[in-house]
């Protein structure tokens with residue numbers, strides 16, 4: 320961890336707390352920042368519980384677990400990130416809010432520090448434009464939950480330097496992750512492909528093509544995925560803070576019959592799904 324002794328993580332929610340845990344287990348001193356004190360308390364509990372589970376399963380020694388938990392410092396003060404070698408941002412998915420934060424961070428952190436974003440979909444080039452160090456801004460997209468999922472997508476903005484890319488890749492590998500690299504296009508690799516699939520699974524259910532069980536079993540066994548798209552959507556979940564309907568719930572309506580007809584005969588041209 321020579322390159323990154325101190326790692327700042329901003330946003331102590333689902334993703335930020337998991338990223339902070341990974342960094343601490345990898346031996347870095349972590350500053351986990353959230354504007355909400357309650358989020359910090361919840362993160363502290365969740366990191367401690369999660370590390371404990373790794374220890375109980377024999378995947379982490381007791382000493383390393385205790386050391387990791389002690390390495391995370393919790394704060395709401397941006398100035399506490401001054402010593403960070405890299406800051407990984409995992410706050411709300413809003414371009415305006417993230418840009419404002421990047422502009423503030425740019426003034427506070429060391430000249431050499433890298434600013435990474437865990438955004439799922441916002442342009443890294445546009446986030447970088449809020450700073451005076453666009454060559455040191457990069458996307459570091461962890462999967463949920465970060466301590467478990469093996470992948471990190473790294474996204475290079477238009478001006479991200481090779482040095483920034485190489486250091487960030489090395490860090491992700493030290494976290495035990497496999498890295499894939501995406502250009503800065505909406506959804507990057509994983510969500511660009513996954514979201515249309517999940518959307519189509521909803522539509523397949525909505526139009527009455529098949530039951531939810533058959534849709535999931537079809538995709539699981541037919542395309543060799545560990546779980547079907549509807550089950551995966553349940554895992555991803557809806558944002559509980561955004562999910563409250565403001566108006567009356569819409570009455571359930573019958574699926575439109577015209578939308579989709581069952582295939583009666585397979586046309587000669589149709590390929591079989593492997």
Ligand SMILES: NC(=O)c1ccc[n+]([C@@H]2O[C@H](COP(=O)([O-])OP(=O)(O)OC[C@H]3O[C@@H](n4cnc5c(N)ncnc54)[C@H](O)[C@@H]3O)[C@@H](O)[C@H]2O)c1
Pocket residue numbers: 329330331332333334335352353354355358408409410411412413416420437438439440460461462463555
């Ligand atoms: N949840 C996922 O499955 C997932 C997966 C990959 C990437 N992401 C991305 O990670 C980011 C965080 O997602 P999450 O699910 O952890 O969200 P979350 O709602 O669980 O946590 C966000 C945290 O950020 C804090 N926050 C918001 N604005 C802040 C600010 N200006 N300064 C400091 N703290 C602030 C909130 O108080 C909250 O605790 C988003 O960009 C999201 O798109 C999420």
